[in-house]
Amino acid sequence: MYTPIQSSKLFEQIAEQIEERILRGELRSGDRLPSERELSEQFGASRTAVREAMKTLAQRGLVDMRPGRGTIVINATSRAMQQTLELMVRVGREDGYANLVELRELLEPGIAALAAARASEEHLARLRAVVEQMDASLHDVEAYIAADNDFHRTLATASGNRLILTFVDSIVDLLSEQRKHISRIGGAMERAQYHHKRILEAVSRRDAEAARIAMQEHLHQVRQDLETANRG
Structure with a gap:
């Protein structure tokens, strides 16, 4: 589903891949992203990198991080x-x-x-x-x-x-x-x-x-x- 990352700026590339899927319509508003652990395994990256990527996407208005409910795709634009x-x-x-x-x-x-x-x-x-x-x-x-x-x-x-x-x-x-x-x-x-x-x-x-x-x-x-x- 995602491409393993091999770069020093892991969180940015993770965010870019997820953002691309949102913008292409593959991930729609209301969809729940996999857990932090699952994304870490898919990307071959640390959970810290995944966490930073989620924060980046939230700042861009593309996801909503909800305690106890996971990370939900939104489209603030x-x-x-x-x-x-x-x-x-x-x-x-x-x-x-x-x-x-x-x-x-x-x-x-x-x-x-x-x-x-x-x-x-x-x-x-x-x-x-x-x-x-x-x-x-x-x-x-x-x-x-x-x-x-x-x-x-x-x-x-x-x-x-x-x-x-x-x-x-x-x-x-x-x-x-x-x-x-x-x-x-x-x-x-x-x-x-x-x-x-x-x-x-x-x-x-x-x-x-x-x-x-x-x-x-x-x-x-x-x-x-x-x-x-x-x-x-």
């Missing part, structure tokens, strides 16, 4: 951005969801195109599994929304751009609220699922332009459903 965006949407609640869709229309087609060009087989397998999960959750709003969030987050991860992943993580709670609002409209999840499958098909074919168009059409449908939900 995403959280700070999330709090700011949530405040902006809630202050302008009337237009907030529409503004969120507009922002997604600007960014997510590009994310889908990058995913088509850069996705690994592991990313594609994850996207297929999530689409199957959504198929099985069409009558369970909470489960469907969780899988929907995972689908778009996996696309962001597959883009290979860490800033994109940080941004998507920062709006996930807002997206959940918006999806729950839209789910009150009959057939909304089924319509979304049709578009998710078209996006997956395009990404699987490595067709960046088709993925871009499929995402645009998905978000157009989201906008239409949102307007219907707002009228209701």
